[in-house]
Amino acid sequence: MEILRGIGFQDVELRRRFDPFRATTKEAVARKFGVIGVNVYARKPN
Amino acid sequence: MAIACPIDLDTRKLHDEIQSIYARVAEDPTGDFHFHRGPDYAAQFLGYDRSALAALPRQSTASFAGVANPHLMGPIGKGAVVIDIGCGAGMDLLLAAKSVGPRGRAIGVDMTEAMAEKARSSALMAGLRNVEVRIGDAMSLPLEDASADIVISNGVLNLTPDKSVAYGEAFRILKPGGRFLYADIVVGAELSESIRRDVDLWTG
Numbered sequence: 001m002e003i004l005r006g007i008g009f010q011d012v013e014l015r016r017r018f019d020p021f022r023a024t025t026k027e028a029v030a031r032k033f034g035v036i037g038v039n040v041y042a043r044k045p046n
Numbered sequence: 047m048a049i050a051c052p053i054d055l056d057t058r059k060l061h062d063e064i065q066s067i068y069a070r071v072a073e074d075p076t077g078d079f080h081f082h083r084g085p086d087y088a089a090q091f092l093g094y095d096r097s098a099l100a101a102l103p104r105q106s107t108a109s110f111a112g113v114a115n116p117h118l119m120g121p122i123g124k125g126a127v128v129i130d131i132g133c134g135a136g137m138d139l140l141l142a143a144k145s146v147g148p149r150g151r152a153i154g155v156d157m158t159e160a161m162a163e164k165a166r167s168s169a170l171m172a173g174l175r176n177v178e179v180r181i182g183d184a185m186s187l188p189l190e191d192a193s194a195d196i197v198i199s200n201g202v203l204n205l206t207p208d209k210s211v212a213y214g215e216a217f218r219i220l221k222p223g224g225r226f227l228y229a230d231i232v233v234g235a236e237l238s239e240s241i242r243r244d245v246d247l248w249t250g
Contacts, residue, residue, distance in 0.1 A: 003210050007217050009226060018092055020113040020201075020231070026080045034234020037092070037113035037201070041120075042226040044217055 001040070009042035065158050068111075072135060072160035073200045075109040083111050088137070093118060102140050106168035109135035109161065112200035114229030117141055123150075126195040129182050129219060131212075132202025136177075142198060143174045153194075154179040157186055167187030184210050184212045189219045198219075200229040 004012045018037035021030035029035070056105035067079075075083045085107040087092040092115045099107050116138065122128055122145035133139040133154025143152035154177070156162045162179045182188040184199075184206050197216045206212040216226050 004213055004226075007210065007213050008119060009217060011211075015119055016114070018114045020082065020091060022091065024080055024082060035227040036233055036234070038230060038232050039114045039119050040226075040228040040230070042228065044222055044224045044226070046223045 004040070004042050008045065012042045014039070015041050017041040021040050058245055059116045065098065068134070068158045069160045071109050071111060072158065072164055073083060079111075081111055084108050085110065086107050088112065088115075098141060098144075099137070101145075101172075103168040103171040105164055106136040106140055108228075109164060110137040112138065112229060113231050114200060116198040116200055116227040116229045117145075119227045120225070122146060122196055125149045127151045127193065128196045128198060129187075129189060129194045131187065131197060131199040132156055132205075133165050133179060134158075135162045136168045136179070138198060138200050139177060139179070140168060140172055140174060140198075141173075143169065143177045146176065148176055149178060153189070155182040155184070155189070157181065157183050183245070184215060187215045187219055191218055192224075194219045194221060194224055196225050196227060197230075198227045201231065203228065204230045 001012050001027050016039040020037040021035060070077060071079065071083065085099040088099060088110055089096045094115060122142055124147040126146045127150060128142040128146055130139040130142060133156050136154060139152050139154040146152060154165050159181060162181055165179045180188045184203060197220055201210045203209060220226065
């Protein structure tokens with residue numbers, strides 16, 4: 001998020017979280033490191 | 047938290063490994079992978095509309111391996127130019143092409159030829175003439191400055207060794223006021239140097 005703002009994007013916002021590694025062989029690793037899927041919104045200034 | 051790439055990570059090996067894995071996904075999405083694929087996963091885990099996915103060619107949805115859902119972040123308007131960075135077999139790209147309609151354009155970029163070819167043939171099968179697929183890398187997009195109204199991406203930019211370059215490319219190709227609808231994974235914990243140097247983990 002900070003990288004996006006640093007580049008110049010505005011209105012940067014994490015909109016929604018997902019759990020794409022649930023029921024995969026990597027689920028335990030994902031849980032250990034807090035890996036989740038996210039929707040991120042950003043807008044280039046006018 | 048974005049993951050910073052160690053300066054001595056073998057980025058060529060990372061690039062090659064990513065191409066190899068996603069070429070295998072394109073060829074046989076039912077193979078043994080440590081991530082989910084396909085339309086049932088997309089609907090059940092990520093909130094995609096089952097009926098919209100059922101209307102797409104099966105070959106475009108079977109190889110889908112996204113991690114979130116950029117289509118939930120507001121409408122993609124008619125007539126818009128949409129770029130999909132790392133379009134894969136084209137599921138998100140074709141959904142965007144339907145949203146923008148015949149006066150809009152949906153341009154996918156993927157570095158894996160097998161995926162790009164699936165996306166192209168899926169667009170033909172779906173009768174979508176407003177779709178174009180280019181071979182390219184998120185770190186150096188084959189697109190002109192300020193050419194896009196909307197940039198989408200799903201589960202791809204986390205695979206790039208330098209997020210600031212990839213995000214900068216999205217910024218470059220967007221028109222002023224354009225939207226970046228970015229779906230990806232984030233890590234909630236600090237990773238050790240040994241983990242951040244492990245190409246196998248980067249590709250997962």
